[in-house]
Structures are given as structure tokens and as C-alpha cells.
Amino acid sequence: MNEDLIELLSRSLDEKLSPADQARLDEALAQSAELRALAEEMTLLVRLAPTPVPPAPAPGPRLRARLAAQTRPSRRWHWGLALAAAAALVLALWPRTQAPAAPAFDPAWENARLNAAEVRQRYHQDVAHMEQLAILKLAELPPEQARRYAAQWAGLDRMMRFCERRADAVDAVALQGLAQVFAARVQLYDAILAS
Amino acid sequence: MTPQDELGWIDKIRGGDQAPFEQLYARYSQRTFNLCYRFTRDRHEAEDQLQEIFIRVLDKLDAFRGESSFATWFYRLATNHLLNFKARRGNRPDAGLDAMPEAGVPGADVPLALALERAVAQLSEGYRHVFILHDQEGFTHEEIADILGIEPATSRSQLTRARLRLRECLASHIATSKEQVA
Numbered sequence: 001m002n003e004d005l006i007e008l009l010s011r012s013l014d015e016k017l018s019p020a021d022q023a024r025l026d027e028a029l030a031q032s033a034e035l036r037a038l039a040e041e042m043t044l045l046v047r048l049a050p051t052p053v054p055p056a057p058a059p060g061p062r063l064r065a066r067l068a069a070q071t072r073p074s075r076r077w078h079w080g081l082a083l084a085a086a087a088a089l090v091l092a093l094w095p096r097t098q099a100p101a102a103p104a105f106d107p108a109w110e111n112a113r114l115n116a117a118e119v120r121q122r123y124h125q126d127v128a129h130m131e132q133l134a135i136l137k138l139a140e141l142p143p144e145q146a147r148r149y150a151a152q153w154a155g156l157d158r159m160m161r162f163c164e165r166r167a168d169a170v171d172a173v174a175l176q177g178l179a180q181v182f183a184a185r186v187q188l189y190d191a192i193l194a195s
Numbered sequence: 196m197t198p199q200d201e202l203g204w205i206d207k208i209r210g211g212d213q214a215p216f217e218q219l220y221a222r223y224s225q226r227t228f229n230l231c232y233r234f235t236r237d238r239h240e241a242e243d244q245l246q247e248i249f250i251r252v253l254d255k256l257d258a259f260r261g262e263s264s265f266a267t268w269f270y271r272l273a274t275n276h277l278l279n280f281k282a283r284r285g286n287r288p289d290a291g292l293d294a295m296p297e298a299g300v301p302g303a304d305v306p307l308a309l310a311l312e313r314a315v316a317q318l319s320e321g322y323r324h325v326f327i328l329h330d331q332e333g334f335t336h337e338e339i340a341d342i343l344g345i346e347p348a349t350s351r352s353q354l355t356r357a358r359l360r361l362r363e364c365l366a367s368h369i370a371t372s373k374e375q376v377a
Contacts, residue, residue, distance in 0.1 A: 035355060054232070
């Protein structure tokens with residue numbers, strides 16, 4: 001709360017404020033209440049929508065090498081220090097294409113991964129029966145119409161493979177995309193079966 | 196765990212003892228990784244920068260004199276490193292949300308989370324840094340002032356402006372969230 005507001009509040013307790021000062025005080029208090037409401041809104045927003053930050057990885061090889069170089073050994077360990085420095089140099093020059101260090105095991109993360117796998121399995125089970133019927137129906141349709149549906153189907157297959165690859169990383173966007181692709185597949189099967 | 200414990204760890208690390216470093220890493224890596232991730236918006240870059248920050252901390256450890264808390268010193272160094280990294284990267288666009296192949300938080304409102312991320316990404320730099328540090332990572336205004344080298348009052352006013360901007364961008368989401376909670 002700013003000094004101006006404190007001063008106005010003190011004066012309002014000791015004496016009657018002029019209408020202009022009273023208006024300023026009211027406005028300042030309203031603004032203060034408004035700011036509190038704003039802070040509460042943001043707290044709610046951040047709580048309902050936490051950013052999905054993955055767990056921090058374990059120390060990588062460069063950091064390990066740097067840490068090894070941090071040691072101040074006795075003279076008989078100078079060879080070890082030289083080796084660590086050489087390892088640090090090699091690792092620093094090593095192409096960045098090497099596989100990254102495996103992230104530390106995190107039960108919550110693992111749980112999210114398993115949930116994602118379950119969601120995908122459920123989608124597949126849900127559409128499997130419709131898919132069989134649609135394949136049978138496609139064979140009965142006029143060739144031109146069947147080709148058009150088949151092209152749409154192939155496009156959805158490609159999108160689904162793309163989303164599934166990304167969903168392996170428990171990607172929220174990819175999972176949403178996967179849900180949309182499945183919804184589109186159900187629509188396509190409906191259209192085929194209604195033809 | 197007290198600041199004295201941390202000073203003990205730091206002395207041991209300076210003396211070449213590796214075991215306290217593991218404790219330091221366990222204590223600081225996740226919050227630092229959160230910052231890396233929020234600043235770079237790319238998992239692989241965030242992982243690289245986390246390692247760079249800890250290497251830099253080891254390089255600079257002798258310069259820590261205990262004039263501020265170790266946590267403040269650490270996060271100031273981490274934030275400066277990330278700001279320099281972003282400046283070096285120049286105009287190259289962020290990887291963006293489409294390149295964030297990360298998990299959803301179970302139970303989270305995913306569309307709202309994506310809308311919030313997009314809105315935060317559109318904030319100007321100063322507003323975004325203060326919002327990330329205060330509302331998303333839980334630093335106080337005094338800590339943010341130390342970390343970013345600004346006045347606490349500036350941090351407060353930038354946070355308010357950031358929140359007002361986000362409120363404008365996310366008005367419909369906020370109304371829905373309030374209804375859900377009510």
C-alpha cells in the first residue's frame with residue numbers, strides 16, 4: 001500500500017476528508033481490492049493450468065567432467081586430474097548428436113506415461129469394430145466414392161501415426177491431436193456406413 | 196536444511212568434495228530446470244542450459260562471498276545466464292509450443308494451460324520474466340528484485356501489468372474457471 005493511501009487513511013480516521021480526497025481514497029481502495037481480485041484470478045489460473053514441465057535431468061557428462069576437475073587432489077593424483085581434464089575436453093568437443101542422459105526416474109511422470117498409453121489403447125478399442133464394418137462397406141461402394149474415402153482414410157492414418165509418435169513422449173498437444181484424429185475417423189466411418 | 200548447511204556444502208565442493216554437489220543438485224536442479232524450460236520453451240535446450248548453469252556455478256563458486264543468500268546468488272546467476280543465452284540466440288524464434296513434446300499434468304485443464312502458455316509467451320520480456328518468477332515459480336518481489344537487478348516496486352508494477360494483460364487475453368477462460376470452482 002503506498003504512502004499516499006496510508007496518509008489518506010490516517011486522515012480519514014482523524015478528520016473529515018474533503019470530497020476530492022475521499023474520492024481519491026475510495027478509488028485507491030477500490031484499486032487495491034481490484035488488485036487483490038486480480039492476484040486471486042491469476043493464482044486460480046496458474047493452479048488450474050500448471051505448465052507441464054518435465055523432471056530435471058540428472059547431471060550430464062560435461063557437468064560430471066567439470067565436477068571431477070573441481071577436485072584438488074594430492075600430487076599423486078595428478079594423473080587423475082589430467083585424465084579428467086582430457087575427458088572434459090573430449091566431451092566438450094563431442095558432437096551434440098549423442099543420446100542425452102536418461103532423465104531421473106519419476107513416479108508421477110511414469111504414471112502420466114502409463115495413463116497416456118491407456119488412453120490410446122481405449123481409443124483403438126473404441127473404433128476397431130466400426131473400422132471393420134467400414135472396410136466391408138467400402139468394398140460395396142462405387143469405385144470413385146470408395147477411392148475418395150480411402151484417400152481421406154490414408155490422410156487420417158498419417159496424422160494418427162504422427163500424433164502417436166509424439167504421444168510416446170506423453171505430449172499433451174499430441175494427445176489432444178490424437179483425440180481429434182480419432183473423432184475424425186469416427187466421422188469418416190459414419191459417412192462410409194451411411195453411404 | 197539451513198543456509199549454514201548450504202555454506203558447509205559449498206566449502207566442501209570448493210575443497211573438491213563431490214558428495215555435497217549431489218545434494219546441491221538435488222535441491223536446485225528442478226526449480227532451475229523449470230526456469231530453463233519456461234525461458235527457452237524447448238526441452239532439449241532447457242536440458243543443455245541446466246547443465247551449462249551448473250558448470251557456470253562451479254566456475255564462479257569461489258566468487259560467492261555470502262553477501263546475499265546462496266539461493267539468491269544461484270538464481271541470479273541462472274537467470275542472467277538464460278537472459279544472455281536468449282540475447283545470443285537473437286531473433287531466432289522460440290521453438291514454440293508445437294515443439295514442446297512434454298507431458299500434460301494429470302488433472303490439469305489442458306486447453307487452459309495451452310492458452311496461458313501462449314498468452315505468457317506474448318507478454319513483453321520484462322513482464323514475462325516477472326510473471327514467470329513470481330506467479331509460476333513462487334519467488335517474492337524482493338527475491339526477483341535481487342535476481343533481475345530491479346527495484347521491488349518495479350517488480351510489483353510489472354507483475355500487475357502482466358496480470359492485466361493476461362486477464363485481457365484469457366477473459367473467457369477465467370470466467371469458465373471461476374464457474375468451475377464455484
